[in-house]
Amino acid sequence: MAVTAGQGAQIIPFRSPRHDPMQLKVEYLMGVMYEYGYGVESDIHEALRWYRGAAEQGLAQAQNSLGFMYSLGLGVGRDSERAAYWLHRAAEQGHSGAQTNLGILYTSGRGVERDEEEAVYWFRSAARSGNRQAQELLASAYSRGWYGLPRDPLQANFWRQRATG
Structure with a gap:
């Protein structure tokens, strides 16, 4: 074009x-x-x-955008399974936004079987890549004991500092 x-x-x-x-x-x-x-x-x-x-x-950015649009029903009918499919393809390529979005789907069971351990895996992957939303999610999870994680003020503080970095 x-x-x-x-x-x-x-x-x-x-x-x-x-x-x-x-x-x-x-x-x-x-x-x-x-x-x-x-x-x-x-x-x-x-x-x-x-x-x-x-x-x-195979472009990860486009896969993330497409998955996000299916997730919210932007321009298409909301389809959590298609959202998960596209987000998973992008997440496997290391797209931190897709990793975070996919983790969110796993916490709620939208389009995938609910799996807190899998959610934490994707949040950690994204957080280690510098994704602030994932860092904030991990800080909150460790602070409140969400997603099967223990309450751990040290981990919560670590991820909160990374997010505000």
């Missing part, structure tokens, strides 16, 4: 070979543009189309 200046952005389609890493990133960014209305009229269905194209080719 190319964008030209003028009264509004004009999108001129072009395609490079499938699985081209730059093309995947462009497809993802087109989704972002349509989701938030950056330079184009906001269109959640068009955003989904772009995210899906990049997600199906």
Whole structure:
């Protein structure tokens, strides 16, 4: 895709070979543009189309965005199982946002079998990568004894400091 200046952005389609890493990133960014209305009229269905194209080719950012949209029902019917599928694919690639979102699904059993141990695994993975939301979740979990974790003020303080870092 190319964008030209003028009264509004004009999108001129072009395609490079499938699985081209730059093309995947462009497809993802087109989704972002349509989701938030950056330079184009906001269109959640068009955003989904772009995210899906990049997600199906393996781009973790697009998989996370697609999973998040299914989780909340943005532009699609809410589908927790599809959300979990896409978030899991991104989480396995190390996307910390997807790891956090997937952990949240495991705490509630939405789209996956409820599994607090699995939730903590994903929260820790994300927190170690610097994801502040996961760090805050672990701080709260250790502070209150959630998700099968013991109440541990030292661990709670450690993760709280990392989150506010």
